Amino acid sequence: MEWLSEFGAIAAMQGFNGLSVFCVLLLMALGLAIIFGQMGVINMAHGEFLTIGAYTTFVVSVLTEQYAPFFGPYYFFLAIVLSFFIAGAIGWLVEWAMISKLYQRPLDTLLATWGLSLVMQQAFRSIFGAREVSATLPEWLMGSWNPTEAIDIPRNGLFVMGLTVLITAMIFLMLYRSRWGLQVRATVQNRVMSRAVGINTKKVDRMTFALGCGVAGVAGAAFTTIGSTGPTAGSLYIVDTFLVVVFGGASSLLGTIASAFSIAQAQSLMEFFMSGSMAKVFTLSAVILILMLRPQGLFSIKVRK
Amino acid sequence: MDSPTRFLPRRLALGAAALSLLAATVFGQMAVAAEVNTTGLAVTDTEVTVGQLHSATGTMAISETGSIQAERLAIEQINAGGGILGRQIKIIQEDGASDWPTFAEKAKKLLVGDKVAAVFGCWTSASRKAVLPVFEKENGLLYYPTFYEGLEQSKNVIYTGQEATQQILAGLDWIAKEKGAKTYYLIGSDYIWPRTSMKIARKHIENVLGGKVVGEEYYPLGNTQFGSLINKVKLKKPDVVFTAVVGGSNVAFYKQMKAAGVTSAKQNLLTLSVTEDELLGIGGENMDGFYASMKYFQSLDNPNNKAFVEAFKAKYGKDAVIGDVTQAAYLGPWLWKAAVEKAGSFDVDKVAAASPGIELATAPESYVKVHGNHHLWSKTRIGQVQADGQFKVVFESDLIEPNPFPKGYQ
Numbered sequence: 001m002e003w004l005s006e007f008g009a010i011a012a013m014q015g016f017n018g019l020s021v022f023c024v025l026l027l028m029a030l031g032l033a034i035i036f037g038q039m040g041v042i043n044m045a046h047g048e049f050l051t052i053g054a055y056t057t058f059v060v061s062v063l064t065e066q067y068a069p070f071f072g073p074y075y076f077f078l079a080i081v082l083s084f085f086i087a088g089a090i091g092w093l094v095e096w097a098m099i100s101k102l103y104q105r106p107l108d109t110l111l112a113t114w115g116l117s118l119v120m121q122q123a124f125r126s127i128f129g130a131r132e133v134s135a136t137l138p139e140w141l142m143g144s145w146n147p148t149e150a151i152d153i154p155r156n157g158l159f160v161m162g163l164t165v166l167i168t169a170m171i172f173l174m175l176y177r178s179r180w181g182l183q184v185r186a187t188v189q190n191r192v193m194s195r196a197v198g199i200n201t202k203k204v205d206r207m208t209f210a211l212g213c214g215v216a217g218v219a220g221a222a223f224t225t226i227g228s229t230g231p232t233a234g235s236l237y238i239v240d241t242f243l244v245v246v247f248g249g250a251s252s253l254l255g256t257i258a259s260a261f262s263i264a265q266a267q268s269l270m271e272f273f274m275s276g277s278m279a280k281v282f283t284l285s286a287v288i289l290i291l292m293l294r295p296q297g298l299f300s301i302k303v304r305k
Numbered sequence: 306m307d308s309p310t311r312f313l314p315r316r317l318a319l320g321a322a323a324l325s326l327l328a329a330t331v332f333g334q335m336a337v338a339a340e341v342n343t344t345g346l347a348v349t350d351t352e353v354t355v356g357q358l359h360s361a362t363g364t365m366a367i368s369e370t371g372s373i374q375a376e377r378l379a380i381e382q383i384n385a386g387g388g389i390l391g392r393q394i395k396i397i398q399e400d401g402a403s404d405w406p407t408f409a410e411k412a413k414k415l416l417v418g419d420k421v422a423a424v425f426g427c428w429t430s431a432s433r434k435a436v437l438p439v440f441e442k443e444n445g446l447l448y449y450p451t452f453y454e455g456l457e458q459s460k461n462v463i464y465t466g467q468e469a470t471q472q473i474l475a476g477l478d479w480i481a482k483e484k485g486a487k488t489y490y491l492i493g494s495d496y497i498w499p500r501t502s503m504k505i506a507r508k509h510i511e512n513v514l515g516g517k518v519v520g521e522e523y524y525p526l527g528n529t530q531f532g533s534l535i536n537k538v539k540l541k542k543p544d545v546v547f548t549a550v551v552g553g554s555n556v557a558f559y560k561q562m563k564a565a566g567v568t569s570a571k572q573n574l575l576t577l578s579v580t581e582d583e584l585l586g587i588g589g590e591n592m593d594g595f596y597a598s599m600k601y602f603q604s605l606d607n608p609n610n611k612a613f614v615e616a617f618k619a620k621y622g623k624d625a626v627i628g629d630v631t632q633a634a635y636l637g638p639w640l641w642k643a644a645v646e647k648a649g650s651f652d653v654d655k656v657a658a659a660s661p662g663i664e665l666a667t668a669p670e671s672y673v674k675v676h677g678n679h680h681l682w683s684k685t686r687i688g689q690v691q692a693d694g695q696f697k698v699v700f701e702s703d704l705i706e707p708n709p710f711p712k713g714y715q
Contacts, residue, residue, distance in 0.1 A: 010540050013539070014536050017533055020532060021530055021532065125362075131582065132583075132586035133585075134588045142564060143566070144566045152539075152566035154532075154565050155564065156560070157564065226529065226557055226560055227553070228529075228553040228555075228587075230586075233553065236527040236529065236553070267530075268533055271533035272536070272537065275523055276495075276522055276523060276525065276534065277495045277523050280525055
């Protein structure tokens with residue numbers, strides 16, 4: 001009987017692991033889904049905006065440790081908010097200086113943002129050094145929660161999960177329940193007509209891009225709890241991020257969620273029965289197969305052809 | 306006004322005198338330099354040029370920066386002590402940029418263009434394999450600092466780090482004896498070094514220690530999700546988790562281990578790939594109590610190491626940390642100096658021939674000796690991670706003979 005309860009515990013933890021991977025993928029992909037899905041801009045520097053969030057968290061952590069140790073347990077919330085605004089502000093600047101000139105040439109946005117990502121990586125290296133750094137986590141984020149003797153649910157995983165739900169809900173409300181969201185969706189579907197009815201599409205574009213970058217910053221802050229921060233940390237995530245967005249069907253938020261969920265569960269399940277590298281190969285093959293059958297991704301907005 | 310032509314003969318005479326003087330010095334110098342150099346290397350009466358070939362940019366810069374610093378420190382110290390055979394060492398540094406073809410190209414530039422007498426460089430096996438044919442064809446001399454998988458030996462390379470059997474066997478022997486370990490879980494990043502290391506480890510566990518490998522897994526470089534793996538470790542409950550995960554993946558791995566409750570209180574873990582450098586990123590509190598098998602730790606307690614650590618921190622700041630490879634890189638210039646002085650020449654063939662048997666009693670790791678197979682005799686130590694990001698040495702082996710082609714382990 002003992003092995004059965006043990007097996008149950010492992011199944012529970014493995015299920016949690018799948019959910020946790022799902023949240024990580026979703027958090028990475030949300031910002032990109034807004035920028036790529038809504039605006040059609042291929043932002044190769046998305047990973048670097050994530051890194052900005054991670055470094056922001058690191059800096060806040062170091063400053064807290066030095067100047068305000070009593071703030072230690074709570075600094076993480078401040079770090080998340082700051083990550084959002086700093087990454088968002090830089091995104092706003094980038095849109096103003098670069099992206100806004102390239103809307104008619106999507107392939108050029110790819111090249112330009114790829115160049116931007118290299119510049120940003122070098123900037124990180126110059127400012128923070130080539131070595132990986134790590135924010136000191138508050139005590140309450142470390143360790144695990146034990147509902148029973150055999151089950152360990154990592155607290156940082158729970159935290160990332162909660163944050164993902166919150167961010168997703170907020171984005172949903174903004175895009176589908178607010179006036180601004182309506183303007184965004186209108187601009188995406190027909191830019192000329194939107195301008196004709198009095199929508200300031202330039203402003204909408206800038207805000208959308210900044211929002212996407214801000215969400216990437218939050219993701220970066222969240223990932224300091226589970227991974228490392230280095231100049232090239234962002235480039236580790238970028239492939240998975242595009243995978244999720246393209247698989248989900250670029251312009252659909254629901255698609256992004258469904259895609260992150262299925263990729264994460266497939267990955268997590270296969271990892272348990274085979275080695276890590278093989279699981280990745282199988283997941284990628286499955287995604288390619290499904291994309292061959294459904295080129296527009298899992299979900300897509302129906303358009304008249 | 307005098308016309309300039311009136312002075313021409315005098316000028317000519319002056320010029321000729323100066324020229325002959327110059328020629329005399331040049332040929333005179335060549336005559337002296339030729340005694341210690343018969344193959345046209347960049348050696349003059351006062352200077353000898355060496356190359357430094359590491360990644361100062363790209364993904365490997367994180368690791369190789371320490372090697373660059375240590376080699377520079379050693380060369381500075383040698384110069385301050387009067388240089389080699391009365392010559393000051395001049396460095397030409399090239400950037401391999403974490404790109405293996407670039408490494409090969411820069412190696413060729415250093416050997417053919419700059420005629421350097423020796424090169425200190427490379428970090429990954431991939432970069433070493435890329436430059437190896439160049440060094441063999443152009444007959445250069447490379448001092449390579451990283452612990453690596455073995456299965457290689459070249460008359461043009463001196464390996465100053467450990468090869469696989471030195472690092473692995475002593476570590477496994479220790480943990481089997483000390484912790485009574487019977488079952489092992491092997492984990493690595495997915496490329497040649499971890500795979501070869503684990504192959505050797507598995508043979509040793511199964512054939513020598515009489516233990517059992519209950520799992521063996523590899524994850525892609527840069528992987529940050531170890532949840533499933535950690536669950537499998539929990540399910541199988543191995544006596545020892547034996548890892549060779551490299552780079553930033555380590556941070557994710559140990560943070561997630563700690564979050565999942567797999568700490569040193571419940572689980573023995575022995576790593577081949579976490580030095581003080583990686584520990585800086587992981588955070589000592591996330592690895593507290595786990596073990597690493599290396600030949601060098603910054604905390605080694607001997608006078609050589611005290612002086613080394615002090616000099617390193619004086620030059621690169623008090624927060625600088627020194628890992629295993631950094632120390633091995635520091636040995637390069639000193640071993641070269643000893644071999645050149647023994648040979649009485651900078652010629653690559655003579656220096657290579659003089660290298661076996663060279664001893665270094667001043668090495669920070671305490672003592673090393675060059676073997677006939679161009680690897681070093683060295684001790685292997687087990688360090689236990691402390692919360693402050695340093696290692697406490699809990700075991701030290703005898704001097705171990707390098708064995709890059711181990712019989713029965715392949």
